[in-house]
Structure formats: C-alpha cells, structure tokens
Amino acid sequence: MPTTTNKEKDYYATLGVKKTASADDIRKAFRKLARKYHPDVNPGDKTAEEKFKALSEANDVLSDPKKRKIYDQLGFYSDNIDPAAAEAYGRGGGFGAGGFGGPGPGAGGARTSTQEVPFDFSGFDFNGYSEGAGAAGRKAGGGGFRDIFSNIFGGGRGEPVHQAEPGDDLEYQVNVGFWQAIKGTVMKLNIPHLEVCGNCHGQGYIESPGVCPECKGKGQITQKSGSMKFNMPCPRCGGSGKNRTVCNVCHGEGRVERTESLEVRIKAGTRDGQRIRIPGRGNAGTMGAPAGDLYIIVRTEDHPVFKREGDDIQITVPITFTEATLGAKVEVPTIDGRALLKIPPGTQPGQKLRLREKGVPSAVKDGARGDEIVEVKLVAPKISDERSKEILRELAKLNPQDPREELWKQV
Ligand SMILES: [Zn+2]
Ligand SMILES: [Zn+2]
Numbered sequence: 001m002p003t004t005t006n007k008e009k010d011y012y013a014t015l016g017v018k019k020t021a022s023a024d025d026i027r028k029a030f031r032k033l034a035r036k037y038h039p040d041v042n043p044g045d046k047t048a049e050e051k052f053k054a055l056s057e058a059n060d061v062l063s064d065p066k067k068r069k070i071y072d073q074l075g076f077y078s079d080n081i082d083p084a085a086a087e088a089y090g091r092g093g094g095f096g097a098g099g100f101g102g103p104g105p106g107a108g109g110a111r112t113s114t115q116e117v118p119f120d121f122s123g124f125d126f127n128g129y130s131e132g133a134g135a136a137g138r139k140a141g142g143g144g145f146r147d148i149f150s151n152i153f154g155g156g157r158g159e160p161v162h163q164a165e166p167g168d169d170l171e172y173q174v175n176v177g178f179w180q181a182i183k184g185t186v187m188k189l190n191i192p193h194l195e196v197c198g199n200c201h202g203q204g205y206i207e208s209p210g211v212c213p214e215c216k217g218k219g220q221i222t223q224k225s226g227s228m229k230f231n232m233p234c235p236r237c238g239g240s241g242k243n244r245t246v247c248n249v250c251h252g253e254g255r256v257e258r259t260e261s262l263e264v265r266i267k268a269g270t271r272d273g274q275r276i277r278i279p280g281r282g283n284a285g286t287m288g289a290p291a292g293d294l295y296i297i298v299r300t301e302d303h304p305v306f307k308r309e310g311d312d313i314q315i316t317v318p319i320t321f322t323e324a325t326l327g328a329k330v331e332v333p334t335i336d337g338r339a340l341l342k343i344p345p346g347t348q349p350g351q352k353l354r355l356r357e358k359g360v361p362s363a364v365k366d367g368a369r370g371d372e373i374v375e376v377k378l379v380a381p382k383i384s385d386e387r388s389k390e391i392l393r394e395l396a397k398l399n400p401q402d403p404r405e406e407l408w409k410q411v
Contacts, residue, residue: 037049037055079228165285166290166292167292168292169282169293170282172297176299178301181270181272182360184270186263187263191260193259193282193283197249202287204250215237217242220232272298278295280293305333306335312370313334313371318378320379324349327342334372351375353373353376
C-alpha cells in the first residue's frame with residue numbers, strides 16, 4: 001500500500017483544510033502556511049523547502065476550480081487529464097467519489113495504488129510531476145522562490161498583488177500594580193504589530209516603466225518539464241504583464257513587522273480584566289484597508305490587606321471583646337490612609353461595617369467612589385491575673401447567656 005504517496009498527495013491535508021473548504025479558505029490557509037515555510041524565511045532548511053513545494057502544488061490544484069474538480073474525482077491531478085474523461089471515470093462502477101476519488105483519509109486505501117486501478121498512468125509520473133513543477137517554478141522567474149511567492153500571492157490572473165484586507169485586531173495583556181490601578185498611571189508599552197511597508201507603500205511590489213521582461217507583457221509563460229507542459233501565470237509580474245518586482249523589504253506582503261512604542265494611560269480605578277481599546281493600532285490592513293484595533297487587557301496585582309471587589313475595598317480588622325461589647329471608635333486602614341470607624345455596641349464577629357466612599361474612584365463614572373467594607377474579627381482577651389478572672393466570672397453571673405441555645409433547637 002503506497003501510503004506515503006497517499007499522504008503526499010492529500011492536498012487538503014497539506015493545506016490543513018476540509019474537503020468542503022471554500023476558495024477563500026484555501027487561499028487563506030495557503031497564505032498562512034506559505035508565509036511560514038517560505039524559503040526566504042527558512043534559509044537552507046530543506047524540510048521547509050519541500051513543504052513549501054508541496055504547499056504550492058496543493059494550492060495550484062485546489063485554487064483552480066477545474067483542477068480541483070478533477071482532483072476531487074480522481075484523487076490526483078495532472079494536466080494530461082481531460083476533464084470530461086475524468087468525470088466519466090469518476091462515475092465509473094466501483095470507483096465513485098467515496099471509493100476512488102475521495103482524498104479523505106478513509107478513502108486512502110483504494111485511492112492511488114497503481115496496481116489496483118485500471119487506469120493508464122503511463123502518460124505521467126507522480127514524482128516527476130511534483131519535482132518538475134518545483135523545478136519549473138524555480139527556473140521560471142530566474143529569481144528563486146521569491147518569485148513563486150509573488151506569483152502565488154499575486155493572484156496570477158491579472159489581479160492586483162493582493163486583495164485589500166482589514167488588519168487584525170491585536171490583544172496584549174499588561175500587569176498593573178495594585179496602587180497604579182487605583183491611582184492611575186501611564187505605561188510605556190512596546191507592541192509588535194504589522195505596519196504598512198514604507199518601501200512599497202503597501203503594494204507588495206515596485207513598478208517600473210515598460211512591460212515585464214519575462215513574459216514580454218503577456219502575463220503568461222509556458223514551461224516544459226519532461227512530458228508535461230505548463231501554462232502558468234508569469235511569476236515575475238504575477239500575471240499582470242507589468243514591469244513589477246516584488247518589494248524586497250516586505251517580500252510582497254505589503255506589511256512589515258515593527259515594534260511600536262506606545263504610552264497607554266491606565267485610568268484611576270481600572271479594574272482587573274478591563275480592556276482598553278486603542279483604535280487603529282492593531283495590524284495594518286493590506287492595500288490601504290483599515291488597520292485593526294489594539295486591545296490592552298489589564299491584569300491588576302493583589303494587595304496583602306486590601307481586596308478589591310469592583311470599586312469596593314474589602315478589609316478584615318481585628319477588634320477586642322470590649323470594643324465589640326461597649327462600642328468604640330477605632331482607626332482602620334483605607335487606601336487614603338487612616339480613617340475612623342465607629343464600632344456600634346454589641347457588634348458580633350464577622351459583622352460588616354461600611355465606610356462610605358472610602359473605596360476606589362470609579363474609572364467609568366466621574367467623581368463616583370466605591371465603599372470600604374470592614375469585616376470585624378473578634379479577638380478574645382488573653383487573661384492570666386486573678387483580678388481579671390474574677391471580673392469576668394462576675395460578668396458571666398450578671399449576664400447568664402447560653403450562646404448554643406439556638407444551635408440545639410436546630411439539631
Ligand atoms: Zn510577466
Ligand atoms: Zn514592501
């Protein structure tokens with residue numbers, strides 16, 4: 001079973017798309033992968049080069065509706081196949097789309113074994129085809145892979161170098177200190193993003209007077225490789241026939257990666273998880289399309305004492321038995337410094353007392369502030385002298401109390 005061959009020729013798998021992928025899906029998948037494996041990006045990397053060749057081949061077939069149809073029917077593609085014959089063959093008994101033509105992994109068993117299928121393969125050779133295609137591509141432009149790259153990205157059919165696509169939004173997370181988030185601050189951030197290439201002004205190519213010297217303005221070239229003849233869009237001019245050379249700064253992409261230094265204002269009262277939108281500072285679009293937005297996600301740090309609940313501050317404060325029983329005014333920490341808190345007589349442990357407008361200034365509503373919520377924690381007196389013990393015994397006698405009465409009722 002020639003499983004290796006099967007794998008290599010599963011163009012859908014090569015591009016990582018489903019068999020039902022739209023032309024746009026295929027184009028996008030190819031662009032993404034081609035950028036990653038492009039030999040310019042991976043100099044001297046044989047594996048990347050092979051991968052790039054495989055990608056180009058898969059794209060060549062799948063991006064052409066006619067070729068794709070043949071491939072879908074037969075599980076392979078060659079220029080020698082007459083589409084009508086392919087269709088007839090695809091319908092032929094026992095070799096329907098599922099059994100023979102389906103490039104999906106399930107159909108692999110029956111698909112490309114030359115021994116098992118009654119089809120004349122003598123006209124072409126799979127290995128020859130793929131190598132031939134690669135070699136033809138390399139020779140064609142005289143400028144190496146960059147030209148293939150531009151050809152592919154150039155749309156090759158007289159279209160502009162690439163389509164206008166809005167830039168992606170970008171998202172970055174920043175950690176902001178507890179106090180910085182409360183009081184507000186300005187942060188200097190270095191944000192990597194794609195900017196319009198200054199060399200070609202986002203076109204991806206530089207245009208000179210005259211016609212393309214490679215195709216003499218026709219936009220197409222013919223390549224021969226063994227028994228195969230290729231009619232392909234001119235890789236040098238991307239099929240436009242114009243005297244274009246791929247921009248050597250952005251390699252045809254029209255955008256370049258740059259790290260931008262930004263000053264981002266963190267408003268007083270910014271909460272954890274808050275998103276700050278900076279319009280137009282995401283990735284640049286292509287061909288003059290608008291840039292995406294930049295989103296800064298704020299992560300605020302914790303404080304050992306103050307806990308933020310939105311704009312409120314929560315804090316636990318220990319008080320004595322006497323303060324709780326008789327009531328008192330005690331000093332408690334707030335984010336502004338010390339504040340006086342009134343403990344009402346008879347305060348119970350765990351009770352929450354509110355200090356109005358001692359919380360965090362609102363980042364959304366001007367002038368508004370949260371509260372500080374003080375949870376009291378009772379500290380039992382530590383007594384060792386006889387006199388204190390006597391007083392407490394007397395106190396207990398004067399106030400007979402069973403704090404477990406309610407508990408027993410509920411058991
Ligand atoms: Zn040309
Ligand atoms: Zn450029």
